[in-house]
Amino acid sequence: MARRRIIAGNWKMNKTPSEAVALCNELKDLVKNDDVDVVYCVPAIDIVPVAEAVKGTNVHVGAENFYIEDKGAFTGEISAPMLKEAGVEYVIIGHSERRDIFGENDILINQKVKKAFASGLTPIMCCGESLALRKAGTYKEWIARQIKWDLTDITADQVKTLVIAYEPIWAIGTGETATADQAEEVCKMIREIIADLYDQATADAVRIQYGGSMNAANAAELLSKPNIDGGLIGGASLKPDFGQIVNA
Numbered sequence: 001m002a003r004r005r006i007i008a009g010n011w012k013m014n015k016t017p018s019e020a021v022a023l024c025n026e027l028k029d030l031v032k033n034d035d036v037d038v039v040y041c042v043p044a045i046d047i048v049p050v051a052e053a054v055k056g057t058n059v060h061v062g063a064e065n066f067y068i069e070d071k072g073a074f075t076g077e078i079s080a081p082m083l084k085e086a087g088v089e090y091v092i093i094g095h096s097e098r099r100d101i102f103g104e105n106d107i108l109i110n111q112k113v114k115k116a117f118a119s120g121l122t123p124i125m126c127c128g129e130s131l132a133l134r135k136a137g138t139y140k141e142w143i144a145r146q147i148k149w150d151l152t153d154i155t156a157d158q159v160k161t162l163v164i165a166y167e168p169i170w171a172i173g174t175g176e177t178a179t180a181d182q183a184e185e186v187c188k189m190i191r192e193i194i195a196d197l198y199d200q201a202t203a204d205a206v207r208i209q210y211g212g213s214m215n216a217a218n219a220a221e222l223l224s225k226p227n228i229d230g231g232l233i234g235g236a237s238l239k240p241d242f243g244q245i246v247n248a
């Protein structure tokens with residue numbers, strides 16, 4: 001089954017509003033590709049100017065985080081209705097930095113996946129193992145557990161539209177990429193888990209990205225693998241290289 005490729009940038013805590021608009025303008029011609037979904041997941045304060053800057057282009061806007069309530073006394077948080085009104089279509093959920101630095105667990109991540117779907121946002125749901133788990137050889141069990149917890153009570157129809165990002169933590173921001181075979185092994189396993197939890201049609205539809213030091217030099221090989229449908233890109237999404245990844 002042909003799945004549409006999805007290349008998403010995770011800008012993290014980079015770019016002031018004016019710098020964000022400048023980056024959109026710099027990348028505008030480089031990321032043109034009608035066969036790929038291109039997404040910029042940007043800091044909350046950049047969402048409105050980025051949505052304006054990419055209007056009329058093939059770029060979709062994503063958020064890096066949100067909270068599960070619509071409104072109220074949640075100082076510092078941003079809600080799904082706020083994101084929707086600002087033009088956001090995708091939201092990263094369960095990134096390892098949210099898990100490790102901000103203490104998000106799989107219960108909250110599952111609540112966020114549910115809320116995103118209920119709000120008409122497409123989750124980019126992240127999973128991945130630490131270096132210790134990779135070395136211990138228990139990474140497959142770990143990832144399987146994350147997927148099961150994070151998808152509790154999510155329907156097959158929802159999963160068909162979901163994006164899952166496999167991001168080995170040891171490859172994020174380290175310059176150390178998983179080899180294309182290592183990435184494919186886990187992405188294939190994730191698709192098999194979805195087939196077990198749901199059915200083959202759902203597994204065939206779900207899009208699975210690799211993330212972790214993907215760049216202009218290694219993207220084509222990673223993206224040539226049958227179970228890798230795209231990339232979630234940190235560092236290289238802030239540079240013209242991002243255009244080469246989109247067109248790899």
Ligand code: PEP
Pocket residue numbers: 010167171172173174175211212213214232233234235236
């Ligand atoms: C990320 O944080 O999602 C990521 C993949 O970062 P980098 O590309 O910089 O490794």
